[in-house]
Structures are given as C-alpha cells and as structure tokens.
Amino acid sequence: MSGRLYVIGTGPGNPAQMTPEALAAVADATEFFGYGPYLDRLSLRPDQIRQASDNREELDRAKAALERAVAGANVCVVSGGDPGVFAMAAAVCEAIDNGPSEWRNVDLVVAPGITAMLAVAARIGAPLGHDFCAISLSDNLKPWDIIENRLRLVAEAGLVIALYNPISKARPWQLGKAFEILRDVLPAEVPVIFGRAAGRPDERMTVARLADAEASSADMATCVIIGSAETRVIARETKPDLVYTPRFIKDAAR
Numbered sequence: 297m298s299g300r301l302y303v304i305g306t307g308p309g310n311p312a313q314m315t316p317e318a319l320a321a322v323a324d325a326t327e328f329f330g331y332g333p334y335l336d337r338l339s340l341r342p343d344q345i346r347q348a349s350d351n352r353e354e355l356d357r358a359k360a361a362l363e364r365a366v367a368g369a370n371v372c373v374v375s376g377g378d379p380g381v382f383a384m385a386a387a388v389c390e391a392i393d394n395g396p397s398e399w400r401n402v403d404l405v406v407a408p409g410i411t412a413m414l415a416v417a418a419r420i421g422a423p424l425g426h427d428f429c430a431i432s433l434s435d436n437l438k439p440w441d442i443i444e445n446r447l448r449l450v451a452e453a454g455l456v457i458a459l460y461n462p463i464s465k466a467r468p469w470q471l472g473k474a475f476e477i478l479r480d481v482l483p484a485e486v487p488v489i490f491g492r493a494a495g496r497p498d499e500r501m502t503v504a505r506l507a508d509a510e511a512s513s514a515d516m517a518t519c520v521i522i523g524s525a526e527t528r529v530i531a532r533e534t535k536p537d538l539v540y541t542p543r544f545i546k547d548a549a550r
Contacts, residue, residue, distance in 0.1 A: 298365055298366050298367075298368060298398070298401060298402050298403065299364070299365045299366075299367070299368045299369045299370045299371060299402075299403070300324070300325075300365065300370045300371070300402075300403040300404075300405060301361060301362065301365040301371050301372075301373065301388070301402050301403065301404050301405070302321035302324070302325055302370075302371065302372040302373065302405045302406075302407060303372075303373045303375070303379045303384055303385045303388055303404070303405070303406045303407070304317075304318040304321050304322070304372060304373070304374055304375065304379055304407045304409065305318065305374075305375045305376060305377045305378045305379040305380075305381075305383060305407070305408070305409025305410070305411070306318070306334055306337045306338070306374060306375070306376055306377075306409070307376070307377060307409050307410040307415070307495070308376070308377060308410060308411075308412050308415040308493070308494045308495050308496070309337065309376070309493060309494075309495060309496040310415075310494075310495030310496055311337070312495070313410045313415060313495050314337075314409070314410075315407065315408065315409055315410070317407040317408070318407045318409055321372055321405065321407050322338055322340075322372060324370055325344070325370045325371060325372035326343065326344055326345065326369055326370050326371075327344070327345045327347065327361075327364055327369050327370070327371045327372070328340065328344060328345065328346050328347060328371075328372045328373075328374055329347045329349070329357050329358075329360060329361040329371065329372070329373050329374065330347075330348065330349070330357070330373060330374030330375065330384075331348070331349065331350070331351040331374075331376075332348040332349075334374045334375060334376050335348050335374055338374065347360065352436070354384060354387040355387050355390065355391060357373065357384070357387070358373065358384065358387040358388040358390070358391040359391050359395065361373045361388070362388070362391055362392065362395065362399045362402060365402045365403075366398050366399065366402060373388060375409075376412075377409055377410065377411040377412050378408055378409040378410060378411035379406055379407070379408075379409060380406060380408065381411040381430065381460075382430075382432050382460050382461070385406045388404070388406075392404075411430075412458075412460065412491070412494060412519035413430060413458035413460075413519050413521060415491070415494035415495055415519075416458075416489060416491025416494045416501070416519045416521060417491075417521065418494075419491060419494055419495075419499070419501050420489050420491065420501055420503070420521075420536075420538065420539045421530070421538035421539045421540045422538075422539075422540040422541065423456055423487070423489060423521050423523055423527060423539045423540060423541055424456055424458070424521070424541065425540050425541040425542065425543055426456065426524070426526065426541040426542065426543055426545065427454070427455050427456070428455055428456035428457070428458060428541075429450050429455045429456075429457055429458070430457075430458040430459075430460060431443065431446055431447065431450070431457060431458070431459055431460070432459075432460040432461045433459055433460070433461050433462050433463070433467070433470045433471060433474060434460075434461035434464075434467065435467070435470070440470070443470075443474075444473075444474075444477055447474055447477050447478060448477055448480075448481060451477075451478050451481040451482050451522075452481055454524050454525065454526070454545075455524060456521065456522065456523055456524050456527060456541055457478075457521070457522045458519060458520070458521050459471070459474065459519065459520040459521070459522065460519060461516065462474075462511075462514045462515075462516070462518055462519075462520045463511060463514050463515060463516065463518075464515075464516050468511075469511075471511035471514055471520070472510075472511040475488075475506065475509050475511065478506060478522060479506060479507065482506055482522070482524070482525060483506070483525055484505060484506055484507035485505055485506070485507070486505070486506040486522065486523045486524065486525065486527060487503050487504070487505065487506070487522075487523045487527055487529050487539050488503065488504050488505070488506050488509040488520065488521070488522050488523070489501065489502075489503050489520065489521040489522075489523075489539060490502045490503075490504070490509075490513045490514055490518055490520055491518060491519045491520070491521065492514070492515065492517050492518040492519075493517050493518075494519070501536070503529065503537060503539060506522065523539065523541060524541060526541055526542055526545055527539065527540070527541045528540055528541070528542065
C-alpha cells in the first residue's frame with residue numbers, strides 16, 4: 297500500500313501565514329523534501345526526516361518524494377508561498393505524468409498556501425482588486441521572447457502584473473528590460489510596488505512611479521507588482537500610502 301504525498305507551501309515566511317491545512321500535513325508526514333531554507337521554516341520532530349536539495353532540482357525532488365510515497369511513507373514536499381504558484385505542485389504533477397504507472401495511484405494532497413503577491417498586496421492595500429496576472433521573469437523554463445511578448449500583451453489588456461523571480465545574479469538585466477517594455481504601453485504614473493520579504497522581520501515595501509522604477513530596488517526575495525492605468529495611490533500623512541485597483545472600470549472600451 298502506498299503512502300500519502302502532501303505538497304505544501306510555507307507562505308511568504310511568517311509562521312502566522314502558514315495555513316492550518318499545511319500544518320496538519322507537516323504533523324502527519326514522516327519525510328520531507330524541499331529547498332533547505334524552506335525546510336528550515338518547519339519545526340520538525342526528531343522522528344521526521346529532512347531531505348534538502350538545491351532550489352533548481354525540482355523535478356528530481358518530486359521523483360524522489362514519489363518513490364518514497366510508493367514505498368509506503370507519508371511524504372511532504374515543501375515549497376515557499378503557495379505550492380501551485382511557480383512551485384512544487386506542478387513539478388510533482390509533471391513527474392507523475394511522465395513517470396511509472398504506480399505513481400498515478402499515489403494519494404496526492406496539494407494544500408493551498410499564501411503566495412508572495414497576496415502577502416505583498418495585503419501589506420500595501422488592494423492592488424490586485426481587479427483583474428491581474430502573475431508572470432515569472434526567470435527564463436530558465438521558458439524563452440525570454442515569450443516573457444517579453446506576454447508582458448506587452450497583458451499591459452495592453454489592462455491587467456495588474458505581479459512579477460515573480462524578478463532578478464538574480466545570473467539575470468541582472470531582465471527586470472530593467474521588463475520596465476522598458478511596460479513604459480512603452482502604460483502611463484508614467486502607474487504605481488510599481490517592490491514588496492520584499494512580506495511578513496518577515498526584514499520586510500521592505502516601497503512604491504515608485506513606473507517612470508522612476510529601478511531594477512536595483514528588487515532582489516530574488518522581492519515580488520514586484522505593477523499597477524494598471526486604473527490603479528490608484530492614496531496618500532496618507534501619518535500612515536504609509538495605500539495602493540488599490542478599483543473594482544469597477546467605467547470605460548467599457550478598455
């Protein structure tokens with residue numbers, strides 16, 4: 297009899313943002329597979345086994361977890377944020393799709409979590425209050441020209457855009473190029489939110505005009521949210537400014 301395979305997200309990093317369903321999965325599992333810093337967020341018992349691996353080894357990690365679940369273990373694959381948003385749930389499903397037939401009979405439980413764009417949006421107001429999309433700027437899994445085309449099209453469609461994986465040492469130029477593309481489509485006053493480490497002690501939230509936004513304001517711990525032409529900033533004297541996108545768009549032609 298096979299075991300159970302949980303796929304969970306730890307949220308953006310604040311323990312209070314981890315869901316009860318994910319916590320129950322952690323309590324039930326005996327073996328844990330994930331990127332080391334994500335596993336470090338869990339308080340595991342002495343009888344629970346960690347299997348840490350590099351963040352770029354998602355498919356190998358998924359296969360190893362499936363093998364242990366087929367062998368009868370209750371296994372937990374750990375992501376940050378929500379496991380279904382640029383994370384391990386897709387890797388596990390891909391492994392099942394292309395793996396041996398017995399993997400298809402594993403009891404798979406994907407527990408939804410709080411992804412970075414939701415945590416950042418909550419900190420700053422409601423920038424995702426109307427239609428929005430999420431795009432990863434990493435070209436490790438898709439060509440850069442596809443990313444450029446998607447950025448242009450969703451900006452023309454009037455969607456708020458949440459950017460994941462905005463910048464890294466290996467990809468220092470892509471966020472700046474993304475801003476260039478968006479400046480050709482969107483008004484200069486559109487707000488850009490740099491939400492770093494939402495909910496953690498080193499949290500930093502800043503807002504800039506698209507015309508002034510600089511790629512150096514982000515790192516890999518940052519989720520960048522670019523508003524639409526409808527997104528508004530509420531200036532406040534004694535509190536941080538609020539950013540929101542109205543729920544109603546008056547001009548039906550947009």
